[in-house]
Amino acid sequence: MAFTVKVDLDLCQGYANCLIEAPSLFDIDDETNKAIVLGGDEHDEEFRTQAAAATRGCPARAIVVEDV
Amino acid sequence: MDRVLIVGGSLAGVNAAEALREHGFDGDLTLISAEESLPYDRPPLSKQMLLTDMAPEQLLLKESYWYEKNGIDVVLGNSARGLDPIAQRVALSDGTEREYDGLVIATGSAVRELSVAQGEPRLHVLHSMNDAIRLRAEFAWGKHLVLVGGGFIGLEVAAAARSQGLDVTVIARGPAPLSRVFVGDIGLWFQGLHERNGVDLRCGSALDTIKWGINGAAVTLTDGSVINADIVVAGVGSTPAVEWLSKSGIEITNGLACTPDLMTSVRNVVAAGDVVSWRNPIFDEEMRVEHWTNAVEQGRHAAATLLGNRDPFASVPYFWTDQFDTKMRFVGRTTSADQAKIETQTDDKLVATFGRDGVVIGAVCIGAPRQLAKYKVAIQNRTPWDEALEASPIA
Numbered sequence: 001m002a003f004t005v006k007v008d009l010d011l012c013q014g015y016a017n018c019l020i021e022a023p024s025l026f027d028i029d030d031e032t033n034k035a036i037v038l039g040g041d042e043h044d045e046e047f048r049t050q051a052a053a054a055t056r057g058c059p060a061r062a063i064v065v066e067d068v
Numbered sequence: 069m070d071r072v073l074i075v076g077g078s079l080a081g082v083n084a085a086e087a088l089r090e091h092g093f094d095g096d097l098t099l100i101s102a103e104e105s106l107p108y109d110r111p112p113l114s115k116q117m118l119l120t121d122m123a124p125e126q127l128l129l130k131e132s133y134w135y136e137k138n139g140i141d142v143v144l145g146n147s148a149r150g151l152d153p154i155a156q157r158v159a160l161s162d163g164t165e166r167e168y169d170g171l172v173i174a175t176g177s178a179v180r181e182l183s184v185a186q187g188e189p190r191l192h193v194l195h196s197m198n199d200a201i202r203l204r205a206e207f208a209w210g211k212h213l214v215l216v217g218g219g220f221i222g223l224e225v226a227a228a229a230r231s232q233g234l235d236v237t238v239i240a241r242g243p244a245p246l247s248r249v250f251v252g253d254i255g256l257w258f259q260g261l262h263e264r265n266g267v268d269l270r271c272g273s274a275l276d277t278i279k280w281g282i283n284g285a286a287v288t289l290t291d292g293s294v295i296n297a298d299i300v301v302a303g304v305g306s307t308p309a310v311e312w313l314s315k316s317g318i319e320i321t322n323g324l325a326c327t328p329d330l331m332t333s334v335r336n337v338v339a340a341g342d343v344v345s346w347r348n349p350i351f352d353e354e355m356r357v358e359h360w361t362n363a364v365e366q367g368r369h370a371a372a373t374l375l376g377n378r379d380p381f382a383s384v385p386y387f388w389t390d391q392f393d394t395k396m397r398f399v400g401r402t403t404s405a406d407q408a409k410i411e412t413q414t415d416d417k418l419v420a421t422f423g424r425d426g427v428v429i430g431a432v433c434i435g436a437p438r439q440l441a442k443y444k445v446a447i448q449n450r451t452p453w454d455e456a457l458e459a460s461p462i463a
Contacts, residue, residue, distance in 0.1 A: 014395060015388060016437035017361065020444050028437040033395075056083075059111060059360055059388070 002042040002068045005051055007035045011062035021057045022050035035062070042068055069169040069336075070095040072374065073158060075148045076174035076309075077101020079109065079360065080341030082129050083367030084172045089138050091375050097140050098166065100158070102147035102175075106132060108197055111360055114221050115390050117200040118207070118228035124197050148175070151316035153334035170374045173313075173324065173332065173339040174367060177306035177358060182216060185278050185302070190285070192301040194221055206299050209233035214287050214297035216275055218245035220389045222303030223258060227391040229299075230267050237268040237295055239287070244271055248305075250402055253410055254432055257418055258391070264415075265392050308343045308356065321345050323356045328380035330370045338374045340366035349382045350448060351401055351429060361386040384447045397440045400430030400447040407453055412436070423453040 005025055007018075014033040018026040024047055029036050043051065055063045072088060074081045077099060085099055101107060108127035116122045135142050143160075150159040151171075158166050179195040181187075192203045203225075207213075213229045215222045218240025230236045242248065244255030245262070259269055274290045284298045308323035319325040319333035323345040330338050330346060341363040345356045362385055369381045387398045393416075400422065402408075407423035419439050422430035427450045431443035446456040 013388075013390070014437045015397065016441045017386070019437070019441040023441075028441070030438070033435065033437055056364060057361060 001045060003045075003048065003051065004042060004066050004068060005037050006064045006066075007037060008062045008064070009034050011060045013060045013062075015059050017057040017059065018054040018063060022047065022054040025051060026054060069093070069375070071168050072097050072170040072172065073166055073168040074099045074172040074174060075158060076172075076176055076341070077103055077107040077142070077144070078174045078176045078341055078363065079107070079129065080176070080363040080367035080370075081172065081174035082107045083364050084174060084340055084371040085138070085140050087368040087371035088375070089140075091372060093371075093375060094139075095169075097138075098143060099135075099140055100143045100146060100148060100160065100166070102145070102161075103196065104145045105197055106130070106135075106142065106144070110195075111388075113197065113200040114194050114224040115228065117197075118204055118225065119231060124201065127197060148312050151313055151318065151334075151337075153316055153318065153337065156336065169336060171337045172367075172370055172374065173337065173343060174341045174363075174370075175309040175312070175343055176363075177342040178309040178311070180305045180307055182275070182302040182304055184275060185300075188278070188280070190280055190300070191278070192299065194225060194301065194303065195306070203299075203301065207232050207234060210235065211298040212237070212284075212296065213299040213301065214239065214285075214295055215301050215303060216287075217303035217305070218242060218269075218271065219248065219303055219305060220246070222301070223262065223391055224389060225301055225303060226262060226267050227265070230262075230265055231392065234299075235268075236266075237270060237297075238262070239273050239275060239289065239295075240269065240271045241274055242271065245269065250432070251408075253413070254418070254420060257413070257434075260415075261392060261394055306342075306358065308345075310343055322354075329373045329378055330366060330381050331373060336374070338370040340370040346381060349380050350384060350450065353401070353404075355385075355401075357383075357385045359385055359387045384444050386444065394434055396432065396434045397437065398430070398432050399440060399444045400428075402430045405429060409457065411457070421457060426453050427451060428453050428456040 012034045051065045107129045147161045179193045185191045212235045215238045226236045246255040276288045276290045279286045287295045323343045324339045326346040342358045389396050402422050405422035410420045412419040418434040420432040433440040
């Protein structure tokens with residue numbers, strides 16, 4: 001099953017925990033200092049563990065992972 | 069193992085509960101909390117809770133339905149008073165006792181009292197949700213707030229109060245703020261930040277007395293100067309909340325002495341969060357960490373250990389602080405660093421690195437989240453100091 005990843009930019013504080021936990025899924029925008037989701041709209045199951053760790057490790061609780 | 073008890077309605081406690089269920093533990097699971105509220109997130113207490121009209125419910129780590137859904141029995145307003153490790157029983161403040169097959173201790177930190185104002189109800193501290201609500205209610209433009217302590221909580225409260233138009237004075241013992249954590253330039257950088265924003269910082273000052281009047285207090289320093297305050301807040305640190313275990317026979321050093329996999333000295337009892345003192349294999353150093361991410365990760369790790377996993381808890385500490393428009397992030401360690409380098413320093417950006425025995429062990433990043441991520445990986449991999457710094461982009 002594939003999944004989607006969304007970042008609530010109002011909540012995101014640029015802690016970069018997502019980038020540390022899931023480098024395949026996230027980067028930080030140099031201009032805004034906020035997270036950006038890499039790749040397309042849907043992500044393969046192989047990145048599920050990374051996505052879960054990033055969601056859990058986000059102090060701002062800004063990441064939402066949903067099944068497609 | 070049929071019954072697991074988690075003592076501490078904390079971030080570590082909730083994460084332990086979640087991980088136990090994820091790992092397939094389907095026995096009785098009880099979470100005991102001294103507080104009346106469901107477990108909540110603490111970092112916003114000294115930030116958003118003071119800066120906005122954020123409702124307390126917004127701080128909850130999980131809604132009540134989550135505990136129901138996961139079959140977690142939550143006992144609120146009831147603190148643990150003692151542990152009998154032989155009978156495997158915890159005594160609670162309401163006089164009842166709970167038996168366990170497995171126990172997670174996650175009681176966190178207790179606020180350190182100010183010796184000159186012990187038990188003084190007019191003195192503010194910032195540890196619980198109620199502390200933040202009480203302090204926020206006193207904020208009003210033009211009032212004078214005096215902050216005792218130049219640590220992170222103190223500086224965050226100072227910044228929040230100043231941002232709302234209060235006059236703020238910070239009394240710090242050290243030569244600069246944060247001097248217990250960082251030597252030299254980083255504390256001075258924060259001093260500059262606060263001074264540019266109009267905070268009066270009294271470094272190298274010690275508190276002598278506080279005399280309370282009808283509408284505030286006269287705060288006297290040891291050099292004889294007197295500051296009149298409408299509000300006095302103490303932020304002088306915290307200690308591991310292990311007092312309740314003092315007669316249990318469990319080994320207490322700086323917190324609970326734990327094995328590298330977070331087992332305590334007594335059988336079937338693990339610990340997580342601020343109370344844990346363990347040897348971190350990444351740094352080969354005995355440490356106790358009071359940070360948010362550590363509580364999440366240790367809660368999950370301790371749960372796995374209770375269920376039979378024997379891996380050591382290897383982790384790079386991560387910490388952040390938000391003051392005015394500045395977001396500082398810190399990874400790793402600074403203690404016993406034998407090398408330090410300021411890589412970048414402007415009014416809105418700072419990158420500093422710390423090394424020990426030729427490897428990079430810590431980094432402070434202000435306005436530089438990418439470097440933060442890079443250094444965390446470098447610290448985790450025990451990257452040689454020269455290599456880690458060479459690889460850094462010119463900021």
